Amino acid sequence: MTKNVKVRFPPSPTGFLHIGGARTALYNWLFARHHNGKLVLRIEDTDQVRSTNEATQSILESLQWLGLDWDEGPYYQSQRLAIYQESVEKLLKQGDATYIDDPEKGRAVRFKVKDVVTDIEDLIHGKIKFDTALIEDFIIQKGDGFPTYNFACVVDDGLMEISHIIRGDDHISNTPRQIALYHALGFDLPKFAHIPMILGEDGTRLSKRHGATSAVEYREKGYLPEAIINFIALLGWSPGNDQEFMTKQEMIEKFSLKRVNKSSARFDTVKLDWMNSKYIRELPAEKLASSLHYFIEKAGFDTNHLSDAWLQKLAELYKERFKTLSEFMIQTYPFFSNEIEYDNKAVEKFLKKDGVSSLISNTHAELKELKTFSIKEIEDCLRKVTTHQGIGFGKLAQPLRVAIVGKSASAGIFETLELLGKEKSLNRLEYAMKAFL
RNA sequence: GGCCCCAUCGUCUAGUUAGGCCUAGGACACCGGGUUUUCAUCCCGGCAACUGGGGUUCAAAUCCCCAUGGGGUCACCA
Numbered sequence: 001m002t003k004n005v006k007v008r009f010p011p012s013p014t015g016f017l018h019i020g021g022a023r024t025a026l027y028n029w030l031f032a033r034h035h036n037g038k039l040v041l042r043i044e045d046t047d048q049v050r051s052t053n054e055a056t057q058s059i060l061e062s063l064q065w066l067g068l069d070w071d072e073g074p075y076y077q078s079q080r081l082a083i084y085q086e087s088v089e090k091l092l093k094q095g096d097a098t099y100i101d102d103p104e105k106g107r108a109v110r111f112k113v114k115d116v117v118t119d120i121e122d123l124i125h126g127k128i129k130f131d132t133a134l135i136e137d138f139i140i141q142k143g144d145g146f147p148t149y150n151f152a153c154v155v156d157d158g159l160m161e162i163s164h165i166i167r168g169d170d171h172i173s174n175t176p177r178q179i180a181l182y183h184a185l186g187f188d189l190p191k192f193a194h195i196p197m198i199l200g201e202d203g204t205r206l207s208k209r210h211g212a213t214s215a216v217e218y219r220e221k222g223y224l225p226e227a228i229i230n231f232i233a234l235l236g237w238s239p240g241n242d243q244e245f246m247t248k249q250e251m252i253e254k255f256s257l258k259r260v261n262k263s264s265a266r267f268d269t270v271k272l273d274w275m276n277s278k279y280i281r282e283l284p285a286e287k288l289a290s291s292l293h294y295f296i297e298k299a300g301f302d303t304n305h306l307s308d309a310w311l312q313k314l315a316e317l318y319k320e321r322f323k324t325l326s327e328f329m330i331q332t333y334p335f336f337s338n339e340i341e342y343d344n345k346a347v348e349k350f351l352k353k354d355g356v357s358s359l360i361s362n363t364h365a366e367l368k369e370l371k372t373f374s375i376k377e378i379e380d381c382l383r384k385v386t387t388h389q390g391i392g393f394g395k396l397a398q399p400l401r402v403a404i405v406g407k408s409a410s411a412g413i414f415e416t417l418e419l420l421g422k423e424k425s426l427n428r429l430e431y432a433m434k435a436f437l
Numbered sequence: 438g439g440c441c442c443c444a445u446c447g448u449c450u451a452g453u454u455a456g457g458c459c460u461a462g463g464a465c466a467c468c469g470g471g472u473u474u475u476c477a478u479c480c481c482g483g484c485a486a487c488u489g490g491g492g493u494u495c496a497a498a499u500c501c502c503c504a505u506g507g508g509g510u511c512a513c514c515a
Contacts, residue, residue: 142513397474409476
């Protein structure tokens, strides 16, 4: 075990935290927690044009939502200019860097690559060879006085005594340049671990055209943070057995860079949906109901006068039928709205049939007599009707279902009626009789 | 294009470090069947992969080389 493990997650605030960044953050977090080390959060906002405060806030929020906390920071590179300046001067003095002037971009500083960089020993890839003759001199301080990525990154990692750099393997090609800087600046080399990238479903680099790619989008769609974490953890890492569901604690215990894959993975939404649905089903009724509030309001319904008990019952009743929280609203819309839409096919198939008219009006009359409108009474009542008519239960359940929720699929009919309540149920039946029978 | 990384079912992966226990295991998806008042859940069963070619070896998914394919990177972006 390495002593004094210290890692960092350094997002650049030019957009939302995307799924690849989230996983990088997760692996760093897992590694730090596993080794009882520290995780530093550093905002790399050295691009004055593209960095925004909204992006920073959004990234911080996403990390919190995912439950990834940090021990130091957030540090902002834009507030550490004097520190980089010091290193620039050191390199200038050493003759490792020179000024270059550009009439338009101003005065910049360029690092002279003379160091003979040896192969890097990557914790995931093993030896990676570079032809150092191919590495060209590069800018370390821009005309606006801000450091460039490669430079600020090395200065910070060196000063902050980062022990392991765990980042996407799209950074492999930056590594020899950074190593040259470590040498010139006199810092000890950290260990590198380049993790594979997450590709879109089509195998190309993740981008906007792949639909949802940011953490906030997944939250908006109703994915649970635990499901996202579990799912992305498995994109490039596995505990070594067939276990797929893990709590964060289990992941911390089992996480090891040795078990991180070298090859990139595709993001499979279908499997994420499945995993999310599993997590939803395991959520305690109370938590599920409270998570639902946001989505209920978003759908335009007031949650202030909503009964907790009622919502919990509804959530329990439907929890194994939806894969995301937003999908819950689609399915349970008839329970919230006074106006419902009727599916034409369902109406044709189950309502507009011989005998259904009298069946429904009979049922309506029987239900109206019920003093207690709860599952048991409703079931007894409906069973009585079908027995009396000498028909199978399905012959009543389906037309009834369509009449009260507008479609041929719903949770159990007794529960549905109970949760809808006597008044609404009877109203729906009356409406259906008038409109279709 | 130069340089770099990678390569097991459609997808995520186990197996590769220490070659034999692999007629390659699990999961998602898909296809059948069962349960059920519908849908979903759930249960049972099935389909499906070591990219190709050379080596090394008694033995290769596992080691080596080449080819092919995919990805990354070549900024005063990060």
